[in-house]
Amino acid sequence: MADKIRMKLENVNFFYADTQALYEINLDIYQNKVTAIIGPSGCGKSTLIKLLNRMNELIPNARCEGNIYLDGHDIYDPKVDVVDVRRRIGMVFQKPNPFPKSIFDNVAYGLYINGVKDRHYINYKVEKSLKDATLWKEVSDRLHSSALQLSGGQQQRLCIARTLAVEPEVVLMDEPASALDPTSTAKIEELIQELKEKYTIVIVTHNMQQAARISDYTLFLMLGKMIEYDVTNKIFTNPSKKITEDYITGRFG
């Protein structure tokens, strides 16, 4: 494990009002690797990934304990601006959620709000992000038509392009392919493989084959507790715990 640690979670506990959703999470997330979070429904996968860019703070009465570091700096430090955290740690959601704007404006949105005015740079960045998200060829002739006219798979790649445009360091993906058909899913998986050259990726998935195919590290979560975290290959071929093996072979879940 000579990989460089990008994000680090230390003794993280998380509560929705009085219910504890996550227990004592300790996790290292490695640079330019894909880290997959798997586990049965309701185990806290989505909750955990939301903590990584403080999206959990939009939930009323929720409470987070412990420390989460990005490059050694605590992102929950009161002195840290949440807006800055979310710009550096981007997120792609389960359901494609493009804005009801044009394709161009969707990708340029993050640039606009970060105060970028230079038209040339915005044009360049939109094209580059769409190319990085492998969507450019399909939309280059209709950048100014509505994003809502795209298919589900295209919309999701547009959301990825939108996230990439603000040059995040870490990209979080919360079941990005679960609402898509197999062809679109394959495209997204291919894309993730390309993106890890430049970005650090954390992905939640309920599809174990997907985790096995695309990730370098896998975290198995159950009832809010970390069961096992290791190199993906090991988790899927030689897990150290019986319960992990049972889940992966489909004996429950």
Place this chain on the structure above:
Amino acid sequence: MKRGISQRLGFFSLFLCMLVTLFFLGAIIYFITARGVSAISWEFLTQVPKKAMTAGGVAPAILGTFYLTLGAVVFSLPLGVACAIYLCEYSPKNYVVNLIRISINNLAGVPSVVFGLFGLAVFVKFLDFGVSILSGCLTLGIMILPNIISASQEALLAVPQSYREASFALGATRWETIKRVVLPSSLSGILTGVILSIGRVAGETAPILFTAATFYMRGYPNSIFSEVMALPYHIYALMTEGTHPQQQRHIAYGCAMVLLILVLMVSTLAIIIRQKQRSKYG
């Protein structure tokens, strides 16, 4: 067999209720048109009243209604939308805010004549604006505030939460999210609410009774502190205080028809705007 009959009976009674509603709607339109259409002419729409209101036109009343409506919307639109944004997007979800929400809904149920009395006491007397366009606009504006707030709130709540999440996840602040995503997406809903309120403001008599309206004035108002003629009040005055009921009655029906057409035009505009907004991105 029995279920078939009861089903038919159910459909029939629903159909009947629909017919009765339609009948009244049609009857109003027919009645007003039949009695008013003879009064409508180019002169009626563009001239001032003549010969003790028995001849001439009602142009000052049309213009007055326009001023009052415009003023009321200019006053209540920013206030109402801002209030709705605060309640939907910023305020904590607690009982104080719930209380505010309930109060606003109750405000919508206050009779319009009470708003008229309030306007008389506060704008006309206390703030000394006198019986004027300004007092009338403010009174009407306050009256439609609850409508504009609830329409805006509904429009804001209809914006999918996923839009907000997407914006926050890109590093937008709450205000940037509202300005660039939430408001543009809810604009058509807010506009629809506003335009429906316009229909109500244009037709209200009681709130302007003591605050703005006058039965007759020479020429047109020259400042926001002028009294003003207005269509609904003109109808009321012609029917109750007219000195020549025979000649004046058809003028009143003519006014009613003009008012009806104006409101109808505004509602049509609302529908067109909404369709445009929907087809823009969809």
